[in-house]
Amino acid sequence: MKEHAWTKAMxxxxxxxWSTGFIGAKYGLPYAEPFTFLVMRFIIVxxxxxxxxxxxxxKxxxxxxxxLHLAVSGLLVHAVYLGGVFAAIRLGVPSxxxxxxxxxxPLLTAAVVGPLLGEKVGPRQWGGLALGLIGVAMVLSTRLTGVRFDGFGWDGMAFAVAALLAITCGTLYQxxxxxxxxxxxxxxxQYLAALAVVGPAALATETMVVQWTLPFVLALGWLVLVLSLGAISLLMTLIRLGEAAKVASFFYLVPPMTxxxxxxxxxxxxxxxxxxxxxxxxxxxxxxxxx
Structure with a gap:
């Protein structure tokens, strides 16, 4: 009974x-460059x-x-997704x-789960996915008010799209x-594979200087323990237990919760x-x- 209740609560x-990750990044990124922040996070994890x-x-x-499969999944979910989000914001794309x-x-996942995994997405699921996307747009529209959309280039948007493709492909691959x-x-x-990519990227593009302030230490600790260990373990468990389209739909709830x-x-x-x-x-x- 307890196990069933925990499965429903997951x-x-x-x-x-997962929503607290954006809050932790907001606290910590002023004190370290994005890839450097990720390198430290991965090393501790x-x-x-x-x-x-x-x-x-x-074992x-x-x-x-x-x-090999675990390495590919780790590269997509940890290195490319997180690296893409951080790089996009660094290049001026509004968060x-x-x-x-x-x-x-979720929409992209639903579009490809049929051919790849043999999962059926019916009209009710498609309607729910569309309604969820509308809800996310409504939440974020108020947070984008007054933001100039000409303050960034295609390189920033390319990183954002890369993050989208990475988390979609990563969950499906997993x-x-x-x-x-x-x-x-x-x-x-998975984290070793991610570090093998993000580490050289940080060395090549950043100074890797860190300001060891209390907010940075707290943010780093939270992202390591709660996100990289707790939330990722839950995500992998949900992927194992559920259908890909259903698991992906939970990501719709992240922006409102944030x-x-x-x-x-x-x-x-x-x-x-x-x-x-x-x-x-x-x-x-x-x-x-x-x-």
Whole structure:
């Protein structure tokens, strides 16, 4: 009974934890460059996972193909997605617009799950996905008011689109090839692969100077423990247990939840339009996941 209750609660917990990632980034990015921030985050996560693997003597995959699949999944979900989001914002793309681009993931996932995974997306699911996207747009439209859209170039938008494609392909790839992984060793392999790409990128493009302030330390600790370990483990578990289109639909709830957190922490205004968008988003996700 307890396990069943936890399974039902996992999507809500995942949305809450994943949403705090944007808040943590807002606190920490003023004190470190994006790729440098990710490198430090990955190194600490790898060290902690190494300790966990050693204590529990978790077994690494015996099949070399699974190692390769885990590396590809890690590159997509951790390196390209996070790197793309951070790079887009650094190049001037408004964070709200970046989130809106990433918010296309459920629709993109639904469009390709049939041919790739043999999952059926019916008219009700398509309607829910469309309603969720409208809700996300309503929430973010109020946060983009007054933003000039000519303040960034195609390079910034290219990074945002790359992030969208990476998280979409990463979740689909994880569902198809990596559902049998041990969460401890599998996640360790994924982060090692991500570090192998983000590390050289940071060395080549950034100064790698960090201002060790209390906000940065707290943000880094939160992103390591809550996001990189907690939320990612929940995402991998949800992918293993659920259909790809349904799991992707939960990402629609992230921008509204982030807006609520920003309202609570930073006194950002919540307009009636944004509140209506949150309701529309929740209804859309309900349509997708309802049996």
């Amino acid at each position: 999507p809500g917990v995942f949305v809450m934890l 790898i060290a902690l996972l190494g300790v966990v693997v050693g204590i529990f003597r978790a 690494f995959p015996s099949d070399p193909k699974l190692w 709200g617009l970046t989130a809106l681009v990433a918010g296309l993931q 569902k198809r090839y990596c559902t049998g992984m041990d969460l401890r060793t599998g996640t360790l392999i 807006a609520l957190l920003a309202w609570a922490l930073f006194d950002e205004v919540l307009t009636p339009l944004a509140l209506g968008g949150m309701v529309a988003t929740a209804l859309g996700v309900a349509l997708v996941v309802r049996k």
